[in-house]
Amino acid sequence: GNSVTQMEGPVTLSEEAFLTINCTYTATGYPSLFWYVQYPGEGLQLLLKATKADDKGSNKGFEATYRKETTSFHLEKGSVQVSDSAVYFCALNMYSGGGADGLTFGKGTHLIIQP
Amino acid sequence: KAGVTQTPRYLIKTRGQQVTLSCSPISGHRSVSWYQQTPGQGLQFLFEYFSETQRNKGNFPGRFSGRQFSNSRSEMNVSTLELGDSALYLCASSLVGLGGGPEEQYFGPGTRLTVT
Numbered sequence: 001g002n003s004v005t006q007m008e009g010p011v012t013l014s015e016e017a018f019l020t021i022n023c024t025y026t027a028t029g030y031p032s033l034f035w036y037v038q039y040p041g042e043g044l045q046l047l048l049k050a051t052k053a054d055d056k057g058s059n060k061g062f063e064a065t066y067r068k069e070t071t072s073f074h075l076e077k078g079s080v081q082v083s084d085s086a087v088y089f090c091a092l093n094m095y096s097g098g099g100a101d102g103l104t105f106g107k108g109t110h111l112i113i114q115p
Numbered sequence: 116k117a118g119v120t121q122t123p124r125y126l127i128k129t130r131g132q133q134v135t136l137s138c139s140p141i142s143g144h145r146s147v148s149w150y151q152q153t154p155g156q157g158l159q160f161l162f163e164y165f166s167e168t169q170r171n172k173g174n175f176p177g178r179f180s181g182r183q184f185s186n187s188r189s190e191m192n193v194s195t196l197e198l199g200d201s202a203l204y205l206c207a208s209s210l211v212g213l214g215g216g217p218e219e220q221y222f223g224p225g226t227r228l229t230v231t
Contacts, residue, residue: 042224
């Protein structure tokens, strides 16, 4: 079946540091890939997405590139802020023709940014 | 445009009872999916509805069911509650693409269910 693996953390960084959260996936076809962010007490917010190989998703300074050869979708940001503290989920979605298979999520990475 | 709304936000139930959770999708979104989030299992897909039909289902027992109404609003029901059903239940809505598959999913704030 499909699966997503990501570092769980917590990951603790200082403000303005460079961020990388690794994400790799296993899928039987060509999935769409997503990063979602969850702030305390809230639901998930879509951060960025990529739907085919070599696509780069970007939003709010975050970027991730769909790498089919390494089955990866690592999240990066050049300079993190305290407000980026949250839990980040990597996810994939396959459409089988019979309906949405549902998002398959990684376990989530808890990011803590210290001033 | 209003986001996905879920009611109630918090719920406390006793083992053996049943519960119904409600979800109103973003206007124009016809696909609604449900997920369960727990510390141990993480986020798991329950089922997806489109045009009042369940198109796909995750690996959950039959105690978990749902339905969708003609206005795309959806409900999920859990019967004979167990302690392990305590979780955050998230609803997500999406547009449906030209090929029939879902576009990106937008999540509501969730319903926090506690079973005692």
